[in-house]
Amino acid sequence: MGRSALSQPRRTGAAHDDARLRDRLVHGDETAFAELYEQFESLVFTIAARVTHDGQAAEDVTQEVFLAMWQRPLAFEPAKGSLRGWLAMMAHRRAVDLVRREEAHRRTSQDERLHAGAVSGGDPVGDQVTDADTAQRLSTALKALPRHLGRAIALAYLEGHTYREVATELGLPEGTAKSQLREGLRRLAVALNDLHADDGQER
Amino acid sequence: MDNHETVVHLIGAWALDACSTVEEKLVESHLGTCPACTEEARGLREAAAGIVDDHLRPPAGARARLLSAARSRRRPAPAAPAYAAPYAAQIAALELLLSDLAPEHWRRIAADGELTVHDLLAHLAATDGLVAAAVGVPVQPPTEPGEGAAARTAAVLRRERQRSPEQTMRSWRAQADAVCHALLAGHPSPGSVTVDLGWPLPLADALTARAFEIWIHREDIAAATGRRTVTPLPEHLHPMADLAVRLLPRVTSRRVAPPLDRYVRWRLTGAGEAWTVPLHPSMPVPAVVRPAAVLTLDVVEFCRLVGGRRDPARIAVEIEGDTTLAREVLAAAPAMAPVP
Structure with missing residues (x-):
């Protein structure tokens, strides 16, 4: 399993739309930038908020992701993946960096341990972000996976843990943690593909 | 070194940003050399979103x-009126490229065997200055009466070589902003102005010609500095190709063997249009005319050819009809390019 869903070529229409939006940004088109924001603000902000648990930090990450796309649109290469995947990656990397820096800072300053995974202070975004229940933060598609795979992915992606930390946390050998993360994502890819195929049929 | 076996097991963790920095670099250097891993990485990244x-x-x-x-x-x-949108877009795209350059890049030779990137920008500013002067925007140094494109470039080069690349960039961009501002204000009206850019061109065509040249030099600069760049948007390429096609008879009439009462048809793929063009500018184009030759090629490659950036003997083209004529027309096309 997995392989066939993963190797499905991207719909050429979607790749073309991504390339065109990128090219309009290269040519300094502010309208394209506003469209980019409208299309992906929710994706970028949600990822940042789910990882940082902090509304202000999430807004900062969101701003930096979109500004990077405006200032360096050519860093995105449509041939290598979707714009959605690219922005999600930038959002996640920045959010995780923030959380890890905060974690390191907390460890060195030996402050009392704050709520696990939370970035200090900030204004939480209502109950959407303060809700610590991990399950609540996962997509419907991920919740449909076997529990142990979903849990490994949540620890890595949402808590910003490395696979080594995931292994320690779950009491698994590192190799097992790595393969659970890979297998979980492969199954998620298949589930998301089916979801999109259903969408396509409805249209 | 083949890291495939290591990387395969790390791809899931990589797609979740759950590797160490060293492992992340290892994965990313392996991707691109390995189609199977690249494909899997792409799929897992999409899933992570x-x-x-x-x-x-x-x-x-x-x-x-x-x-x-x-x-x-x-x-x-x-901001610019619709006919100057390709120009405004090329200004922004070139500025994006230039703002990424290191000091040593500005000294690289980028065109004509002797012009550095800095010189080339001065040259672009000089030619833009002819448009600026024509629409009443003050330029530095002031234009001389009857000053053509070459003399203008020489004058601006003398000035800009005394200044830093950043200064040249600032005044180049400020001048472009002032031109677009004047065009938006609509004084003078576009129909009443002609600009001599080697050819005397109506204002709207002059701006298309500027967009064309800026793009061609953007590719020169990207190539000289190893930077990535993109071709103009299709809706901006179209008027560039259209202008080139309309100007072609001026060079074919001097460079193609008679009889000149013939027509060629250009099918430019990607432009969504075909143009039937006489060999001589004085020839009318009747509604129904049988071209002596039909040339089919990519619109971007066509533009690079007339921009003097492609070898007419080696360009990818499909020819129907009179092959000798088609080859002569192709050989004449780069003569349209301004120097450099």
């Missing part, structure tokens, strides 16, 4: 803060 359902929204006001921050980090293309 679906780990959370995106239904949170940034607070009200975030959008306005972002748009204002974006403007201060990188200026958008200057």
